[in-house]
Amino acid sequence: AQSVTQLGSHVSVSEGALVLLRCNYSSSVPPYLFWYVQYPNQGLQLLLKYTTGATLVKGINGFEAEFKKSETSFHLTKPSAHMSDAAEYFCAVSQISSASKIIFGSGTRLSIRP
Amino acid sequence: GAGVSQTPSNKVTEKGKYVELRCDPISGHTALYWYRQSLGQGPEFLIYFQGTGAADDSGLPNDRFFAVRPEGSVSTLKIQRTERGDSAMYLCASRRTGGSTEAFFGQGTRLTVV
Numbered sequence: 001a002q003s004v005t006q007l008g009s010h011v012s013v014s015e016g017a018l019v020l021l022r023c024n025y026s027s028s029v030p031p032y033l034f035w036y037v038q039y040p041n042q043g044l045q046l047l048l049k050y051t052t053g054a055t056l057v058k059g060i061n062g063f064e065a066e067f068k069k070s071e072t073s074f075h076l077t078k079p080s081a082h083m084s085d086a087a088e089y090f091c092a093v094s095q096i097s098s099a100s101k102i103i104f105g106s107g108t109r110l111s112i113r114p
Numbered sequence: 115g116a117g118v119s120q121t122p123s124n125k126v127t128e129k130g131k132y133v134e135l136r137c138d139p140i141s142g143h144t145a146l147y148w149y150r151q152s153l154g155q156g157p158e159f160l161i162y163f164q165g166t167g168a169a170d171d172s173g174l175p176n177d178r179f180f181a182v183r184p185e186g187s188v189s190t191l192k193i194q195r196t197e198r199g200d201s202a203m204y205l206c207a208s209r210r211t212g213g214s215t216e217a218f219f220g221q222g223t224r225l226t227v228v
Binding site: 006009034036042043044045046049090101102103104105106107 | 118147149154155156157158159162169170173205207216217218219220221222
């Protein structure tokens with residue numbers, strides 16, 4: 001069975017500050033990992049994904065995440081927050097298989113203070 | 115179409131009625147997912163299709179929920195005898211075969227049971 005835990009349902013940072021959103025996963029097999037962003041009243045949009053290879057993954061809008069197998073983590077970071085980053089962020093895990101469901105975490109709402 | 119299309123975007127129904135929610139995936143995507151998202155929560159997996167068959171329906175909450183994908187393209191989520199607790203955003207996503215690919219989400223159908 002797979003699961004995702006996102007620590008912190010709400011994170012608030014100042015504009016220009018570092019953004020760190022935490023994600024830990026549980027998987028009995030090597031996982032594929034994803035971060036999605038959801039703006040109000042919109043669907044989910046992929047930020048970045050880890051499948052194989054380089055453990056530091058870069059995504060859109062300046063976000064990146066690092067897969068740490070020993071810590072079963074896939075934390076999302078951005079060096080400098082922008083007001084437009086305010087949204088809900090979801091971490092997700094999937095198995096390495098063509099037939100695999102995707103399990104989402106409960107989400108972290110990111111607020112940006114001026 | 116260019117993206118995943120869900121209709122209707124909003125549905126208000128009376129308790130006890132039957133509803134159908136439609137999802138039109140990206141052309142050529144063999145995998146199709148249904149999720150339910152309540153306010154402030156992450157997407158909750160309901161069912162996953164690979165082609166015409168349900169590969170995993172373990173997330174369907176009870177036998178009032180059913181989904182079909184008869185020709186391996188459009189899918190319909192059917193809810194019988196709706197209850198107020200069924201009120202949520204229902205999200206559909208499609209994915210090319212292969213676990214390394216991301217799922218693309220539609221804008222969702224907001225279901226309100228009154």
